[in-house]
Amino acid sequence: MTSKSDLWTIRPAQEGDTDVLSDIYLRVRRMTFLWVDPGKFQSEDFAGHTRGERVFVCEDRNGTVAGFMTLWEPDDFIHMLYILPAFQGRGAGKALLAALPEWPKRRYRLKCLVKNTRAIAFYRSLGFAIIGDGSSPEGDYKDMQLGAN
Numbered sequence: 001m002t003s004k005s006d007l008w009t010i011r012p013a014q015e016g017d018t019d020v021l022s023d024i025y026l027r028v029r030r031m032t033f034l035w036v037d038p039g040k041f042q043s044e045d046f047a048g049h050t051r052g053e054r055v056f057v058c059e060d061r062n063g064t065v066a067g068f069m070t071l072w073e074p075d076d077f078i079h080m081l082y083i084l085p086a087f088q089g090r091g092a093g094k095a096l097l098a099a100l101p102e103w104p105k106r107r108y109r110l111k112c113l114v115k116n117t118r119a120i121a122f123y124r125s126l127g128f129a130i131i132g133d134g135s136s137p138e139g140d141y142k143d144m145q146l147g148a149n
Helices: 015-032 045-049 092-098 117-125
Strands: 008-012 054-060 065-072 077-083 109-113 128-136 139-146
Touching: 008 092, 015 045, 015 054, 015 065, 015 077, 054 092, 065 092, 077 092, 109 117, 109 128, 117 128, 117 139
Parallel strands: 077 109
Antiparallel strands: 008 054, 054 065, 065 077, 109 139, 128 139
């Protein structure tokens, strides 16, 4: 399934995307999670952390990969949504979410690190509500669910 808008194309990841997606995952985590030792993030993480997940790729109209999202389908769980800084705030994240099956009717869930206040505000603006708390090696997080208000 491919979704197109005037600005973005959302498509399934292909084998040839692995290097670029691994790089985005590494770069954005190192730039965003400043409270975590950057040495804990490795380029090999992407393959292991996305195993069994559905991966959506977001490209701009020139075919440049702006970011990606992963979904653990059995639980409607959005595991990752990473956008390169040059594309943040331009609708790429919203386009990825809008490409989810039955968006926004399904009660998709995600976890967002407490210190990532910009991401929490983004998800809240789209209708996600905080439904719980937890802790991970990267820090405390909020459990969030779409349409739970």
